[in-house]
Amino acid sequence: MRIAFFGPLRPVPSGISDYCEELLPYLAQEAEIALFVDGYEPTNLLIRRQFPIHDYREFPQQHQAHPFDLCLYHMGNHICHAYIYETLQRYPGVVVLHDTVLHHFLGEYLPREGGLAAFLTAFPDEEGRSLLRRRRAGLWSHLDHFLYPGIGPVVRASRGIIVHSETARQAVLRAVPTARVAVIPHHLGPQRSPYAHLPQEEVKRRLGYRPEHWLIISPGIVTPSRRIETLLRVFADLLREVPQARCAIVGPDHPAVRVADRVHEAHLDGLVRVTGFVDVPTFQSYLLAADVVVNLRYPLAGETSGGLIRALGAGKPVIVSNVGQYAEFPDDVCLKADVGHAEEAMVSFFLHALARDPALGRRIAEQARRYIGDFHSLEGSARAYLEFCREVLSSPVPTPAEPPLGPEGDVRAVIGHIREEAARRAQEGAPWQAAGTGAIQPS
């Protein structure tokens, strides 16, 4: 099987880069793989040695000269996936949907590439008009990204979708009920920490903590969904009972959060460490040092956190949000805190319970380690990938649906609708008054 692999690789700053680099050697055991990137040179030497790497713009020539059996796309909710989105529209293939909300990506990509028309293509029917109306009125919040996920164009263009959880599968089927979807759990990457052989106390020392410190880690990019303010409030409260508690927020900051400012405002300087971006070995070292990991997320973009899988696999008690894919974990594998008004009280309760009863933490951690070992192995993941790819290949190639594939095609089709709609609204009155009454019919 010859596979054209489209996915971010380091130095692209995304967890999906690590995911792809970990998976590729396993896929290569049974498939011939060529990598297509967007004009950069991957930094991982092993990847560079093992795989032919091309710019994605060369793909049409490569494919014509020596056809690939299948394109495998890794799609996430970040602008670095733009070339993958574009190629997918022309060459349908299997898409690994790392997020089931692509609105943030589309919000940045579509205005650049196709403007309003492409925007309406991504958000068809009533959903798109409602969205447009709100945007025009300037009434917008980050929550709206999650209400309008915009995965339709990606799912419709694919021959098959791979997701990491049942919740994500349901989200895909809500967007396109006829989609072919496989659930392949997010794998546990190999341990790369230089301190993996050391006892936890020693790892704490190496990271600048004292052995008696009770260390809470919050891993991953600090987006507004990461509930950092909740964590900081709970941590400040915990300090009264557990003065030796310390917290480390391990992951790159987000401009909408400015985590260092939040820590300073909470008067927690010196007690909460903000590391910013760290490489995978350092990230794993922090997990080794942790006594408990807090991985809250709400609202969700359908993503499965690689950091969470690493934390569970490292045998640490983890507190997650009891929602979506995180609620799918068995009840004995992690502590699931409800989202909403009970969130803070529940996280606080769990942290106090774990601090008071280390045996409880050890018991949960052991269950987590075993669960991840059984159901999230790299070998199992690669096997499931190849099996699904073969299944897709053995089924007939679907006839492309109207409008034709490719953003230009979409733009042309939708511009016609916009003109008709604009003319009709002009007759009826003010644009915003007519916005809710008209319906854009596909040509």
Add this chain to the structure above:
Amino acid sequence: MASSYTEDPELAHRLRQMREQVRSQVGPRASRAGLPPYPSDAGLSEPAPLEQRLEELKPLAAVQEQPFRSRFPLLGPLIAWFRERWNRVSTKWYVLPILQQQVRFNLALVEALQELYRFTRQTSEDLLRRMDALFVPLDQEQAALQARVQDLRETLARQIQEQSQAQARVLAALEERLQRLSQEQALDRRGLAFLRQRLDGLMARLTPQGTLPPEERPAVAAERETLSDHDYFRFEAIYRPEEEVRAEQEAYLPFFAGRRNVLDLGCGKGEFLELLRDHGIPAYGVDWNVQMVQLCQEKGLRVVREDALHHLAGLPDRSLGGLFAAHLVEHLAPQDLTRLVALAQAKLEPGACLIFETPNPLCLWALVNYFYLDLSHVKPLHPQALAFLLEMHGFREIEVRYLHPVPEGVRLARLPEAGGTEWERIAALLNVNLDRLNDLLYGYADYAIIARR
């Protein structure tokens, strides 16, 4: 290789309970209205200071002409009149239209602002309502789904637990049955070997013609007697398990402490001999049942197969440090019992103890269920009769201990005595009678008589 994951239901239940505990402490959420606002909501649901300010602005929009005034007391009105006249001639014709234009503009601007405010507010409220309309059903659906999932989980866990319990019960029953079958098989094997041995003995005694010489007839009759005794081994195995017997007989040990050469007559499977050995008291046993003797010997106990009275008769006088006979005397005919007591008196050293344990005929329930269950029992012995017999043969410090009370559930239930006075009196009377009946019917199953030489 790391061990694989299996669900820990106890842990899962504990973590779910922790969650429930916090939920019950925090209480349910009625609607989005009770929540802290999302960033986009901030200010939208607040009272409208802007609307108020715009309303206040409206009267200010219409700019009014101001009359001329002067602060001089006498000439002031004159000065104001001159200014007014001058203004009317020199500037009013030019300024007034500009002022009116400004007023029109101001009013239009305020109205436009008010309209814009109303539109913004209406749109915002509409959006909030829509967001609520989106979130509340979602929350409700989520809560309902969570409840349903929880319900299903609990049902599943309950069913699994019930299945496991049923399975455990079946397994335990099978295990017990298997154990019993194994025991019975072992007994049968032992019995079979014994029968074969006896049969060989009989065959050897028979002449080749198949007739039995007259001189052999007593021997064959004795063999037949032994064969019937084989059943007693099996009877004991079923109705008197060794562990129970050992636990019950432990109470007798203090009477033989420091003594030597204690004899256990009719030692059976040797439970009391084992106890004596474990406590360092030298002892031996005598039993007539071949299998019992074999079993004791396999346990390493010193046991001889001999008739009890015959054995006692053969011992030197005052040679025994103690004599113990559990459930033996009821197997003896009265004359043999008298002889046993007499021999015991002769063979025990001074101060040595004698203990007989036997079913208690004062308990009719035990008589019916125990005594007559055993076909080899000859005669129930009243404790007073046995005490009299021992006393007559010179034993002293005679004590009767009643053992093994009939289980409480078997006894007649007493009536409740609370209630009206008349009922109290009747109930108390009936209870006295019931107690008497209970004592007669359901007293103690056995007794032990203890005497010192």
